[in-house]
Amino acid sequence: MKVTAIESVVLSVPTVKPVALEFTEHRLVAALIHTDEGVDGLGYTLAFGGGGAESIQVYLETRLKPLILGEDPLFVERLWERMFRADRGIKRQGVAAYALSAIDIGLWDIVGKTAGLPLFKLWGAATDRVPAYGSGGWGNYRTEDVIAEAQRYVGRGCRYYKMKAHHPDPRVNRERVVAVKKAVGDGVRMMVDVNQRLDVLGNIRQAQLLEDLDLVWYEEPVLADDTAACAEVARSIRIPVATGENNYSRFEFRELIERRAARYLMPDVGRANGFSETLKIARLAAAHQVLVSPHVVHELSLQIVGAIPNGFLVEYMDWAPADLFTGLPACEDGQFRIPDRPGHGIELAPGAVEKYRVR
Numbered sequence: 001m002k003v004t005a006i007e008s009v010v011l012s013v014p015t016v017k018p019v020a021l022e023f024t025e026h027r028l029v030a031a032l033i034h035t036d037e038g039v040d041g042l043g044y045t046l047a048f049g050g051g052g053a054e055s056i057q058v059y060l061e062t063r064l065k066p067l068i069l070g071e072d073p074l075f076v077e078r079l080w081e082r083m084f085r086a087d088r089g090i091k092r093q094g095v096a097a098y099a100l101s102a103i104d105i106g107l108w109d110i111v112g113k114t115a116g117l118p119l120f121k122l123w124g125a126a127t128d129r130v131p132a133y134g135s136g137g138w139g140n141y142r143t144e145d146v147i148a149e150a151q152r153y154v155g156r157g158c159r160y161y162k163m164k165a166h167h168p169d170p171r172v173n174r175e176r177v178v179a180v181k182k183a184v185g186d187g188v189r190m191m192v193d194v195n196q197r198l199d200v201l202g203n204i205r206q207a208q209l210l211e212d213l214d215l216v217w218y219e220e221p222v223l224a225d226d227t228a229a230c231a232e233v234a235r236s237i238r239i240p241v242a243t244g245e246n247n248y249s250r251f252e253f254r255e256l257i258e259r260r261a262a263r264y265l266m267p268d269v270g271r272a273n274g275f276s277e278t279l280k281i282a283r284l285a286a287a288h289q290v291l292v293s294p295h296v297v298h299e300l301s302l303q304i305v306g307a308i309p310n311g312f313l314v315e316y317m318d319w320a321p322a323d324l325f326t327g328l329p330a331c332e333d334g335q336f337r338i339p340d341r342p343g344h345g346i347e348l349a350p351g352a353v354e355k356y357r358v359r
């Protein structure tokens with residue numbers, strides 16, 4: 001089999017409320033990989049809030065695509081190495097890792113379709129259903145918006161809800177968490193996400209104010225570049241730390257693990273160099289009693305969590321309009337059944353490219 005063409009597109013997808021209170025759009029950089037045997041693969045990465053999408057597409061088109069054209073798409077590891085090692089002066093982090101991820105995901109889609117298996121089964125299935133946590137509660141929401149969003153996820157059976165701790169005054173963040181907990185009741189456990197906004201001391205102070213609230217985790221406390229600081233927070237607070245959505249390779253995750261910087265790792269398949277690298281990260285975590293709860297794009301991450309024994313929850317952030325994808329699984333009773341179609345099971349809906357394409 002040979003790759004005959006790769007088309008890339010950038011889709012600008014407007015958000016709806018309440019997500020629209022924080023972001024007006026997200027951008028999707030998609031790679032449609034065609035082969036000479038009529039099997040096509042879809043890979044994509046999500047530029048959250050839209051930032052960087054154009055650069056991701058340019059890197060994909062100019063640096064990665066030439067390495068894949070004419071090659072056998074079933075040799076994913078070989079092609080991954082070729083892409084990862086191509087520009088030795090450009091680390092596969094940020095823009096370059098997003099671009100590599102999109103292609104890697106598209107290659108795996110072809111492998112699954114060729115084998116006639118959904119990826120989680122191709123990789124050795126651990127489960128076909130994965131519980132989800134509702135995610136949102138951004139800083140620009142009013143407290144009543146957060147409560148309404150949490151109740152919507154709970155109405156779909158979710159037993160976990162994550163909100164942001166973005167207010168500069170930690171007492172305000174505590175009040176908001178307490179208000180949501182009261183509204184959703186004891187059957188729902190919560191998490192908070194700092195999104196790298198505080199330093200070590202700021203996190204220690206905030207976590208002390210939150211530690212009686214039975215939180216599942218305390219997320220991304222410090223700059224994702226600063227593993228030492230994350231480890232210091234993890235040692236100093238009584239809530240388990242989760243991090244990893246802005247880390248890109250098994251080597252970075254190895255450092256997080258070795259420093260005991262988190263109990264939960266959250267690689268993003270569209271950032272951390274694709275399914276190939278995320279699987280390696282998950283296997284590494286399994287050797288250290290660390291759980292994996294991948295970041296957003298749950299419709300793709302489900303395949304990873306279904307293939308590993310140390311998967312925890314997928315992040316359910318309900319932002320995609322109904323006419324963007326086909327094959328999206330529904331959240332039923334707080335969990336997703338992993339699509340049983342060959343590959344990852346997700347396609348762009350007919351007309352979605354025409355409707356949302358910006359470049």
Ligand SMILES: [Mg+2]
Nearest residue numbers: 193219220245
């Ligand atoms: Mg986060």
